Every structure is written in structure tokens, then in C-alpha cells.
Amino acid sequence: MDEQLPVQVTLTEIKTETPSVKTFFFDRTFAFEPGQFVMVWVPGVDEVPMALSSPNSVTVQKAGDATGAMFDLRVGMGLGIRGPYGKGFTRGEKMLAIGGGVGAAPLLPLARSDCVMTLLLGARTEKELLFVDQLDESTDVIIATDDGSLGQHGYVTDLFKEINPAVYDRIAVCGPEPMMRAVLAAVDTIGFAAKTEFSLHRYMKCGVGICGSCCIDHEGLRVCRDGPVFSGEQIKKSEFGHYTRDASGRKKKI
Amino acid sequence: MVVLRTEPVTIGGVTLNNHLLLAAGVLGTTGASLSRVLACGAGGVVTKSIGPQPKDGHAGPCIALLDDGILNAMGLPNPSREFTGELSGLGSKPVIVSIFGGDPEEFAEVAGWFKGMAAGLELNLSCPHAEGYGASIGVDPDLVEKCTRAVSTLGMPTWVKLTPNVTDITAIGKAAERGGASAIVAVNTVKAMRISTALRRPVLGNRYGGLSGEAIFPVAVRCVYELYEACSLPIIGCGGISSADNVIEMMMAGACAVEIGSAVQKHDITVFETIKNDLYAKKGIDPAEIIGCAHG
Numbered sequence: 001m002d003e004q005l006p007v008q009v010t011l012t013e014i015k016t017e018t019p020s021v022k023t024f025f026f027d028r029t030f031a032f033e034p035g036q037f038v039m040v041w042v043p044g045v046d047e048v049p050m051a052l053s054s055p056n057s058v059t060v061q062k063a064g065d066a067t068g069a070m071f072d073l074r075v076g077m078g079l080g081i082r083g084p085y086g087k088g089f090t091r092g093e094k095m096l097a098i099g100g101g102v103g104a105a106p107l108l109p110l111a112r113s114d115c116v117m118t119l120l121l122g123a124r125t126e127k128e129l130l131f132v133d134q135l136d137e138s139t140d141v142i143i144a145t146d147d148g149s150l151g152q153h154g155y156v157t158d159l160f161k162e163i164n165p166a167v168y169d170r171i172a173v174c175g176p177e178p179m180m181r182a183v184l185a186a187v188d189t190i191g192f193a194a195k196t197e198f199s200l201h202r203y204m205k206c207g208v209g210i211c212g213s214c215c216i217d218h219e220g221l222r223v224c225r226d227g228p229v230f231s232g233e234q235i236k237k238s239e240f241g242h243y244t245r246d247a248s249g250r251k252k253k254i
Numbered sequence: 255m256v257v258l259r260t261e262p263v264t265i266g267g268v269t270l271n272n273h274l275l276l277a278a279g280v281l282g283t284t285g286a287s288l289s290r291v292l293a294c295g296a297g298g299v300v301t302k303s304i305g306p307q308p309k310d311g312h313a314g315p316c317i318a319l320l321d322d323g324i325l326n327a328m329g330l331p332n333p334s335r336e337f338t339g340e341l342s343g344l345g346s347k348p349v350i351v352s353i354f355g356g357d358p359e360e361f362a363e364v365a366g367w368f369k370g371m372a373a374g375l376e377l378n379l380s381c382p383h384a385e386g387y388g389a390s391i392g393v394d395p396d397l398v399e400k401c402t403r404a405v406s407t408l409g410m411p412t413w414v415k416l417t418p419n420v421t422d423i424t425a426i427g428k429a430a431e432r433g434g435a436s437a438i439v440a441v442n443t444v445k446a447m448r449i450s451t452a453l454r455r456p457v458l459g460n461r462y463g464g465l466s467g468e469a470i471f472p473v474a475v476r477c478v479y480e481l482y483e484a485c486s487l488p489i490i491g492c493g494g495i496s497s498a499d500n501v502i503e504m505m506m507a508g509a510c511a512v513e514i515g516s517a518v519q520k521h522d523i524t525v526f527e528t529i530k531n532d533l534y535a536k537k538g539i540d541p542a543e544i545i546g547c548a549h550g
Contacts, residue, residue: 003319003320003321004318004319005318005319005320005448005450005457006315006318006450006453006457007452008450008452008453039314039315041314041315041453043453043455044455045313046313046314046459047313047314047315047316047459048314065313066314078452078453080315080450080452080453080457082315205311205314205316205317205328205331206316206317206326206519207317208317208319208519209518209519209522210280210281210317210324210515210516210518210519211279211280211281211283211316211317211326211328212280212281212282212283212284212287212302213283213331215281215283215284215286215287216286217284217285217286218286219286219290220281220284220286220287220288220289220290220291222281222287225522245283245284245333246310247310247311247331248308248309248310248311248331248332248333248334249283249284249302249308249331249332249333249336249337250308250333250336251336
């Protein structure tokens with residue numbers, strides 16, 4: 001095995017995307033497939049998995065200790081990066097992408113690779129919609145907000161009901177798990193579960209398929225190595241949408 | 255190369271499908287994951303170490319991949335008693351629950367939760383990076399004997415996993431034997447450290463960790479060899495095993511089975527099937543012909 005100590009990167013730009021999301025650009029680029037993740041080490045705090053939003057950036061929502069500490073970082077400060085790891089999205093020629101909240105982050109590089117025809121983008125409210133302008137440059141964006149402040153009033157799953165899915169050869173989904181589970185239910189009823197892929201998030205320690213902290217029931221698939229992108233067929237009978245495990249391995253309802 | 259005949263093996267009171275076990279701390283957090291590793295050819299599986307209280311483990315980074323090994327400091331994350339729920343789907347499969355505690359009473363308490371639920375217990379007296387647990391106890395022969403006795407008297411097969419981070423591992427092995435262990439597992443990781451020269455700090459959140467993988471195979475072979483001379487208990491070899499030839503070498507040193515961990519990272523879960531294909535044949539020899547044959 002090749003030595004994979006964390007690579008040191010220096011922050012070159014920190015961009016506020018929404019009130020709760022920032023993008024951290026760094027001085028090195030990583031070759032990656034959209035949907036793959038890196039382990040980001042905030043020195044002295046923790047190391048957490050994050051999707052790359054471009055070859056030299058991660059886009060982060062403030063959630064725990066490590067992401068909270070990242071929000072206090074300034075340009076010129078350093079991070080450690082391991083990866084990229086895991087399996088990214090399978091590319092199609094005419095793809096539909098569905099993103100909710102910060103879940104739009106791994107879909108931006110996918111859209112920029114010119115394979116996404118349409119992207120359904122959802123968020124709680126207009127201010128929390130992520131990457132609207134950037135996505136709009138690469139694909140046809142249709143918007144829904146929970147409060148109706150922009151686009152359709154409702155969920156991205158409501159948008160899905162109004163399009164013709166037969167037009168697309170593959171579907172890529174990333175967002176909050178209840179939203180993704182609702183999309184899985186919708187694609188499964190029309191027989192699209194096998195060609196729809198979901199990007200899962202689970203607590204991870206190693207990121208390389210050995211510690212077992214991110215395994216999902218009932219097949220024991222590792223989110224870090226067998227995923228984080230799985231087809232709907234792989235996970236429709238799994239814990240996905242129902243429960244997850246915390247750092248100690250105790251189950252928590254979603 | 256020597257090939258072995260295919261047959262189930264009974265070691266330290268536990269019947270295994272073959273000589274290859276999944277080592278503790280690797281893919282052992284959930285029942286589904288343990289089932290998957292058994293389905294992928296492991297002869298038995300050892301769970302993640304379970305302790306008296308739930309623990310989140312150390313802050314990251316928890317792992318560093320090196321050229322010929324893995325440095326880790328997970329910090330004994332575990333769901334504690336809730337883990338019994340993970341075992342319900344495993345029935346009578348060869349599952350050994352790894353347990354830890356801070357004293358003999360805690361070991362007995364945790365062991366009691368798994369009575370009738372697992373094929374055996376493995377006492378983690380060897381984790382090198384958890385203060386007050388593991389190797390903090392495992393370097394003291396008196397404490398090792400007491401913790402082993404606290405569990406072995408409950409009547410389940412009791413394996414004791416030893417730390418190599420001692421001057422004389424045979425003194426610890428003999429202590430486990432006096433305490434009533436049914437087998438010895440040698441060895442846990444070697445205490446180690448790396449520093450990121452770019453970030454000017456240790457690469458692990460816990461600073462210190464344990465080294466596993468190919469880099470420690472010679473250390474593990476030496477420990478098994480010494481224990482075979484000093485103790486009469488069956489020995490399960492562990493530390494850097496990644497090929498059938500490594501298994502044979504461990505057996506020649508004195509091991510009657512092996513545990514495999516880090517090789518899962520490098521070769522993925524298929525490593526069990528790969529080693530089995532090289533290790534076994536219908537016309538293979540009786541393992542008894544080679545176990546300890548390098549002595550004398």
C-alpha cells in the first residue's frame with residue numbers, strides 16, 4: 001500500500017454560500033470523481049468526511065465540532081486532506097440530478113462535467129439554496145423551497161412528479177436522508193431504482209474500509225469503501241432513511 | 255508450499271469453519287458486517303471491543319495508512335451493552351466477542367452480558383492507546399491473571415489477547431494461563447507514532463497509536479514462538495498476516511489458528527477467500543504436522 005499520510009493544504013479563499021454553508025478553497029487540486037469524498041483534518045479538532053465540490057474545494061454546512069471549527073478558519077490557515085476515497089456517481093449521457101440543501105455540493109462537479117440535463121434543487125428557503133448560479137451555467141435548474149420563497153412551494157420530490165423521468169438514462173441524488181428516501185420510493189415505483197444513485201452520509205473513522213463504523217444494515221455495506229454512492233437497488237431494503245449509528249455505534253432514528 | 259486439509263477446527267473451546275479469523279477492531283461494529291465477513295470466507299469473527307460504558311473514541315485522525323502497515327488510534331469506540339442487539343441475527347455462528355474493562359469486576363460485568371450469545375470471549379488486555387484500559391492492564395501479570403479469572407469462571411471459552419509492548423510476553427501469557435484462559439491471541443498492535451512534517455504535529459488525534467499490518471509480522475511471529483515455548487495453551491497468531499504462506503509460518507511458530515485484520519484494507523474482504531484458496535486442498539496435510547514444527 002502507498003503511504004497515505006494527510007496532505008497539507010492552505011486555504012486560499014473562503015466563500016459564504018448561504019447563511020449556513022461555506023466553501024473552502026485550497027492551494028492544491030485533487031483528481032476525483034464527483035461523489036467521492038476526502039477526509040478533512042482540522043488540526044487539533046477532528047477529522048471528518050466531506051464531498052469535494054471542485055478539485056480544490058469542499059463545501060461545508062456547520063454541523064459538529066470539526067465543521068464548527070472550520071467556520072472559524074481564515075485564509076492562509078492549513079488543513080490536512082486524505083483521499084479522495086470511495087465510489088463516485090456513475091455517469092450517464094442524459095442525467096437527472098436531484099439535490100437538497102448542502103447535498104448540491106457533490107452535484108456541482110457532476111453538472112460541470114456536462115452530463116446533467118436537468119437538476120432539481122431544493123432547500124428550506126431561498127437563502128439556503130446552494131450553487132444556483134453555478135449550476136445554472138451547466139444545466140437546466142428547477143427549484144423548490146419548503147416555504148415557497150423561490151420556485152415551487154414544496155419539496156424536490158414534488159418537482160420529480162411533474163417531470164418525465166423516461167427522458168433520463170441515470171439519476172444522481174444527494175441531500176437530507178428523508179428527502180433521499182422519498183426520492184427512492186418515487187423512483188422505485190417506476191422501476192428506476194437500479195439506475196438511480198444516492199450519496200450516503202454516515203459517521204466515519206477510517207474512511208478506507210477497515211474500521212466498520214460506517215457499515216449499514218442489512219448487508220454490512222461500508223459507506224466509505226463500497227459507497228458513499230449506492231444504487232437504489234442496493235439500499236432499498238437497508239437502514240437508509242430509517243436509522244443511523246453514532247460515533248459509539250449506537251443506533252439513532254433518522 | 256505446505257497445504258492443509260479442509261476441516262472445521264476447534265480452538266480454545268470454539269469451533270471454527272477454518273483457521274482464519276477476522277481480528278478484533280476490524281469491520282466488527284455491526285452484526286451485518288460480521289455476517290458479511292463470515293459469508294466472505296472467514297472461519298470465525300471477533301467483534302469490535304465492547305466495554306462497560308458507550309464510548310465515542312478519540313478525535314480524528316484515527317488512522318494513517320503507511321507503506322507496509324496501518325497506524326491507528328480509534329479509542330475503543332463501542333455501543334456497550336446495546337451491542338447484544340447486533341448479535342441476534344448471528345445465531346450459532348462462530349462469533350467471539352472482544353471485551354474490555356478497567357478492572358476484573360468490569361470485565362466480569364461485560365462478559366456476563368454475552369453469556370449464551372456468543373461462541374466465546376476475547377479479552378482485550380492489549381489496546382495500546384486507551385488510557386486505563388487494554389495495555390494499561392495487559393502489561394501487569396497480576397492484573398491479567400485477575401481479569402482472566404473474573405471471566406473464565408463464568409464458563410465461556412475465554413481467549414486473552416496480549417500486547418507485544420512488554421519486555422517479556424511469556425510472563426503475561428503464563429498469567430493468562432493461571433487465570434484460566436482457554437487460548438492466547440498474540441499479538442495486538444505495536445505502540446507507534448508518526449508526525450506530519452508539513453503540519454508539524456502527530457498524524458493521529460490521540461498522538462500515539464498502534465501499528466498493525468505487514469510491518470509487525472516478524473514481531474508477531476517472534477511472540478508466538480516465545481509463547482509456544484512457555485505456555486501450554488493454544489495460540490492464535492495475529493499481526494500482519496496477509497497470505498497463506500504467512501499462515502503456515504505462524505503455525506510453524508506455534509499458532510493453531512490466525513486472526514487477520516489490516517490485510518482487509520489492502521486486499522479487501524476477499525482476502526479470506528484468497529488465502530483459503532492457497533491454504534487448503536483436499537489432499538492437504540493435517541495441521542498438527544506443522545504446528546510448532548520450527549521448535550526443537
